[in-house]
Amino acid sequence: xxxxxxxxxxxxxxxxxxxxxxxxxxMLGRSMxxxxxxxxxxxxxxxxxxxxxxxxxxxFGGAIQxxxxxxxxxxxxxxxxxxxxxxxxxxxxxxxxxxxRGIIERFRSMPIASSTILWGHVLTSLVSNAISVVVxxxxxxIIGFRPSAGILSWLAVAGILALFTLALTWVAVIPGLTAKxxxxxxxxxxxxxxxxxxxSAFVPTRTMPLVVRVFAENQPVTAIVxxxxxxxxxxPVSQEIWVALAWCVGILxxxxxxxxxxxxxxx
Amino acid sequence: MMMIETRGLRKSFGNLVVLDGIDLSVAEGTIFALLGSNxxxxxxxxxxxxxxxxxxxxxxxxxxxxxASKPYNVRQSISLTGQFAAVDExxxxxxxxxxxxxxxxxxxxxxxxxxxxxRFGLTDAANRRVSTYSGGMRRRLDLAMSLxxxxxxxxxxxxxxxxxxxxxxxxxxxxxxxxxGGTTVFLTTQYLDEAxxxxxxxAILHERKIIASGTLMELKKLFPPAQVEYVEKxxxxxxxxxxxxxxxxxQ
Numbered sequence: 001x002x003x004x005x006x007x008x009x010x011x012x013x014x015x016x017x018x019x020x021x022x023x024x025x026x027m028l029g030r031s032m033x034x035x036x037x038x039x040x041x042x043x044x045x046x047x048x049x050x051x052x053x054x055x056x057x058x059x060f061g062g063a064i065q066x067x068x069x070x071x072x073x074x075x076x077x078x079x080x081x082x083x084x085x086x087x088x089x090x091x092x093x094x095x096x097x098x099x100x101r102g103i104i105e106r107f108r109s110m111p112i113a114s115s116t117i118l119w120g121h122v123l124t125s126l127v128s129n130a131i132s133v134v135v136x137x138x139x140x141x142i143i144g145f146r147p148s149a150g151i152l153s154w155l156a157v158a159g160i161l162a163l164f165t166l167a168l169t170w171v172a173v174i175p176g177l178t179a180k181x182x183x184x185x186x187x188x189x190x191x192x193x194x195x196x197x198x199x200s201a202f203v204p205t206r207t208m209p210l211v212v213r214v215f216a217e218n219q220p221v222t223a224i225v226x227x228x229x230x231x232x233x234x235x236p237v238s239q240e241i242w243v244a245l246a247w248c249v250g251i252l253x254x255x256x257x258x259x260x261x262x263x264x265x266x267x
Numbered sequence: 268m269m270m271i272e273t274r275g276l277r278k279s280f281g282n283l284v285v286l287d288g289i290d291l292s293v294a295e296g297t298i299f300a301l302l303g304s305n306x307x308x309x310x311x312x313x314x315x316x317x318x319x320x321x322x323x324x325x326x327x328x329x330x331x332x333x334x335a336s337k338p339y340n341v342r343q344s345i346s347l348t349g350q351f352a353a354v355d356e357x358x359x360x361x362x363x364x365x366x367x368x369x370x371x372x373x374x375x376x377x378x379x380x381x382x383x384x385x386r387f388g389l390t391d392a393a394n395r396r397v398s399t400y401s402g403g404m405r406r407r408l409d410l411a412m413s414l415x416x417x418x419x420x421x422x423x424x425x426x427x428x429x430x431x432x433x434x435x436x437x438x439x440x441x442x443x444x445x446x447x448g449g450t451t452v453f454l455t456t457q458y459l460d461e462a463x464x465x466x467x468x469x470a471i472l473h474e475r476k477i478i479a480s481g482t483l484m485e486l487k488k489l490f491p492p493a494q495v496e497y498v499e500k501x502x503x504x505x506x507x508x509x510x511x512x513x514x515x516x517x518q
Contacts, residue, residue, distance in 0.1 A: 019372060026369045034357045037396075102353035106412075109317045109347040109422075111339055112370050 020113040027120020046132040049083035070144045077228040078201025084129050088172040089189030091125045095176030096185035125169040153231040163248040170255035177262040201225045220247035268295045270451040275325035285311045287475035298452040300466035307472045309455035317347045346418040350425045352409040356398040371416040383411040403434030423454040
């Protein structure tokens with residue numbers, strides 16, 4: 001009897017695992033369609049950061065001394081982080097709508113691998129942010145961005161950005177599941193979008209007053225931006241890379257735990 | 268055969284007892300209506316039966332599977348249509364159906380979607396985004412999505428709340444057709460006429476307990492025998508509405 005039950009459990013797990021990737025691809029396809037069909041999302045996650053970049057390079061940039069030649073070279077890592085931070089707020093928004101409209105209940109009452117309900121949104125965030133990052137880099141190349149990174153450095157940059165996206169996406173899952181209103185679901189991202197402004201993303205931190213400077217140098221964006229910059233221009237990567245990775249992994253683990261708790265409580 | 272069977276089902280939220288020992292049985296191929304006012308616990312009951320919520324006590328068996336220990340098997344046997352049409356507004360009607368067919372791991376999802384679209388009169392709107400659909404069309408799509416893969420038991424949580432009278436009658440017709448095809452239908456409603464029109468058996472949920480259940484005839488017997496009176500029959504507002512709008516459409 002016990003054997004038979006065990007057998008059955010194993011079989012059930014195999015069926016669910018067999019469907020994991022097909023279910024995940026359905027979920028991914030669904031929310032990617034949402035993105036491509038909403039002009040609003042495309043503007044916020046791609047066109048707005050590009051606008052920022054142009055503004056800083058052609059308006060403010062002339063007056064900013066970074067010692068890095070063309071200002072776009074200095075600016076780009078920060079712009080990419082801003083793009084990702086505004087991109088993940090849409091993950092919260094899409095998840096919130098799914099909860100509100102009852103789609104999640106429909107999915108959960110179906111024989112699917114239920115972990116794909118959240119992972120579908122997370123994967124969508126990774127894919128869509130990767131697309132906007134690539135588009136922004138292409139525009140940067142047109143206006144004078146000249147990296148000297150080799151293939152390994154580029155892979156490292158991609159890895160750090162992916163880890164950063166993954167960590168922030170799990171942060172976004174929390175308000176997506178728990179918010180009481182649409183505004184609440186996306187408002188959490190404003191401080192994250194703002195964080196690069198008080199970091200080394202736009203200007204070197206050495207001219208800042210002491211208190212601001214201490215904050216700027218010890219918040220995650222500075223470590224991430226400095227690391228990406230070093231990688232892009234073939235400079236030696238300082239131990240800041242470990243600080244950057246520790247921030248990303250730390251945020252990821254904590255956010256994931258809270259998100260799973262929110263999911264279990266919500267559903 | 269009993270498709271749904273609950274024994275002593277209990278559920279509380281904190282100190283608030285919502286269900287206090289619910290016993291129900293629903294036979295195969297019948298329409299069962301759970302009648303109750305707003306907040307009586309109908310949705311909580313349906314959520315337990317559809318594996319969305321765990322009960323605090325008692326058992327619930329759906330299609331022979333215990334909802335607590337065999338949720339995956341239960342999910343293979345059922346489909347749920349929630350209180351508000353759970354359709355994806357950014358997708359087209361066809362895409363919604365294909366999505367559900369693929370999530371049920373069925374072959375030929377496109378063919379299946381097209382069949383259901385024509386059966387529910389949505390072929391013309393198939394490639395339009397659902398955000399452009401009327402309330403009645405959404406409800407039809409919602410029902411069509413519930414039928415993908417021919418589940419044996421269909422749960423409908425207040426299927427006609429928020430529908431206009433015509434869409435309501437249309438929904439009733441579809442529910443009847445489902446049951447005629449052998450599907451077991453479990454629905455909740457706060458409308459007496461809905462239960463009267465549709466259900467083979469009715470249970471009344473009131474203050475955490477089932478206070479009466481049976482066929483309509485059995486429930487009627489609980490009341491004093493009918494007295495014969497002569498009353499002028501006035502048309503109901505619904506009849507007037509349908510007569511007027513029907514005439515308009517015919518013109």
